[in-house]
Amino acid sequence: MARFSDEIIEHFTHPKNVGELPEPDADASVADPVCGDQVHLTVRVGDGRICEARFLAHGCAAALGTASIVTAWIVGMGPEDLARVDEATVTQRVGGLAPGQSHCARLAVEVLHALADDLRTPQGSE
Amino acid sequence: MICELDSASRLPDADRREATARLVTRLFAYHYECNSFYRRLCEEAGVDPRTVTTIRGLAAIPLLPVGLFKQSNAHLLLSRPLDEVELEIRSTGTSGVPSVARRDTKTTTAVALALMAQYREFFSVSGGAGLFLCPSPAENPEMGLAKVFNLFCGLLDRSHYALHGYSIREDEAVEFLVHEQGNRLRHVFGPPFLVNRLLDYLVKSGSELKLDEDSLVVTLGGWKRYTGATIDERKFREKAARRLGIAQANIRDMYGLIESDMLAIECEHHHKHVPPWCHVSVRDLGNPSREVPDGVRGVIAVLSGLNTSYPAFILTEDVGIRSEGECECGRRGQMVSFSRRLKGAEVGCCAVNIEREIDAAHARASRAPGEPSPLSLHRASPAR
Numbered sequence: 001m002a003r004f005s006d007e008i009i010e011h012f013t014h015p016k017n018v019g020e021l022p023e024p025d026a027d028a029s030v031a032d033p034v035c036g037d038q039v040h041l042t043v044r045v046g047d048g049r050i051c052e053a054r055f056l057a058h059g060c061a062a063a064l065g066t067a068s069i070v071t072a073w074i075v076g077m078g079p080e081d082l083a084r085v086d087e088a089t090v091t092q093r094v095g096g097l098a099p100g101q102s103h104c105a106r107l108a109v110e111v112l113h114a115l116a117d118d119l120r121t122p123q124g125s126e
Numbered sequence: 127m128i129c130e131l132d133s134a135s136r137l138p139d140a141d142r143r144e145a146t147a148r149l150v151t152r153l154f155a156y157h158y159e160c161n162s163f164y165r166r167l168c169e170e171a172g173v174d175p176r177t178v179t180t181i182r183g184l185a186a187i188p189l190l191p192v193g194l195f196k197q198s199n200a201h202l203l204l205s206r207p208l209d210e211v212e213l214e215i216r217s218t219g220t221s222g223v224p225s226v227a228r229r230d231t232k233t234t235t236a237v238a239l240a241l242m243a244q245y246r247e248f249f250s251v252s253g254g255a256g257l258f259l260c261p262s263p264a265e266n267p268e269m270g271l272a273k274v275f276n277l278f279c280g281l282l283d284r285s286h287y288a289l290h291g292y293s294i295r296e297d298e299a300v301e302f303l304v305h306e307q308g309n310r311l312r313h314v315f316g317p318p319f320l321v322n323r324l325l326d327y328l329v330k331s332g333s334e335l336k337l338d339e340d341s342l343v344v345t346l347g348g349w350k351r352y353t354g355a356t357i358d359e360r361k362f363r364e365k366a367a368r369r370l371g372i373a374q375a376n377i378r379d380m381y382g383l384i385e386s387d388m389l390a391i392e393c394e395h396h397h398k399h400v401p402p403w404c405h406v407s408v409r410d411l412g413n414p415s416r417e418v419p420d421g422v423r424g425v426i427a428v429l430s431g432l433n434t435s436y437p438a439f440i441l442t443e444d445v446g447i448r449s450e451g452e453c454e455c456g457r458r459g460q461m462v463s464f465s466r467r468l469k470g471a472e473v474g475c476c477a478v479n480i481e482r483e484i485d486a487a488h489a490r491a492s493r494a495p496g497e498p499s500p501l502s503l504h505r506a507s508p509a510r
Contacts, residue, residue, distance in 0.1 A: 013207070058224055
């Protein structure tokens with residue numbers, strides 16, 4: 001397969017939702033301890049569902065492209081939907097990942113699950 | 127030039143400058159044409175490839191601050207589409223934010239051949255056994271330092287990595303070198319602080335280890351530790367020579383950064399030679415747009431004549447001195463010496479991070495069971 005899927009190429013070259021939401025309803029950060037890739041998500045929620053998401057990411061092109069894809073994908077999801085996301089679904093959603101890029105799906109799953117946890121945590125309990 | 131580095135490094139000054147200028151100006155025109163982000167930088171600076179034709183003119187080429195390679199919008203730096211990118215290599219300093227250099231096939235080939243040519247020219251290695259005191263690419267496939275060292279493996283007959291999951295096994299390292307004694311010419315590769323750990327281990331354990339007359343100790347990764355302490359280069363050489371029984375001339379350091387494509391390798395007289403496909407310009411500490419004369423300390427800028435992926439005309443965060451002329455080793459050309467990191471810049475690169483991870487791993491291993499970890503590997507600080 002090609003090193004990068006068309007979806008990754010598009011989102012790396014024209015990233016969507018880059019940045020940080022001010023005063024977000026929830027946020028999550030993860031980092032891959034081996035390669036150093038980092039993803040930070042902030043979201044705003046309305047009626048229990050994500051209505052806006054932004055990302056900041058550092059690392060390989062596949063990680064950056066995946067983070068951009070994820071921010072568009074999760075709009076409309078609630079915490080239970082986020083918690084159900086697995087690596088296979090992410091891999092399919094980004095158009096496939098080449099060998100050596102599977103950590104990007106793992107990172108996406110970790111950040112979405114962390115985001116779900118943060119959304120489930122009652123405000124002011126931390 | 128790459129395949130005839132030996133003669134290219136001994137060209138008369140005028141010929142070498144002309145060849146370097148030709149390579150760099152050709153790529154300057156190329157990136158100006160292919161890269162709209164970079165062209166805008168050039169237009170803002172009022173620099174046009176038609177006006178840059180000589181080695182003196184290279185100082186006018188707009189530079190990319192190395193920090194741009196850490197940013198989320200690093201796609202802007204590319205002069206080629208992502209589907210032509212073959213290799214992503216990275217360096218990660220104390221902030222943990224990786225700096226990523228993306229190379230297309232043409233650049234990957236050119237840089238690999240260039241490094242191999244330099245290893246052959248400076249070290250004449252074509253066999254022997256190599257002890258690597260650094261992560262293997264199997265564990266860290268995109269780490270620039272691991273990649274650069276690992277190219278030596280293709281020249282050696284046997285290689286051994288004594289760092290596993292950020293845990294250094296000095297006993298294993300010594301065992302390997304002892305086992306290879308009399309079998310193969312033995313060499314040691316690694317960042318200075320890890321070689322230094324091996325030397326300290328030899329002292330503490332009372333091990334008597336003498337390498338061979340032509341053994342090399344090759345270091346890369348800088349002399350400043352993540353703690354801020356510095357390893358004194360001269361004292362390190364004296365110590366390594368004494369402990370390993372080799373001449374100081376065989377203890378060589380290299381300087382480079384992944385974004386620049388340049389590896390400046392020390393000759394036996396401990397001068398770091400800039401390869402003729404790169405041009406080093408040293409800039410005023412207060413005004414990086416101004417070049418300072420040879421011998422004056424300033425910010426190191428490196429202009430590559432190899433990179434078609436992005437404009438590898440890099441303003442580093444390193445402070446150093448450039449000189450030019452004939453070295454005692456017979457090579458002619460630019461030489462560069464690194465002095466320190468720029469004030470405010472994060473400390474170091476891969477090597478600094480390796481040491482920090484080793485200490486963290488050691489601290490984790492030493493903690494009592496059940497004791498909470500002060501570190502979290504999976505929850506990073508927000509990526510900013």
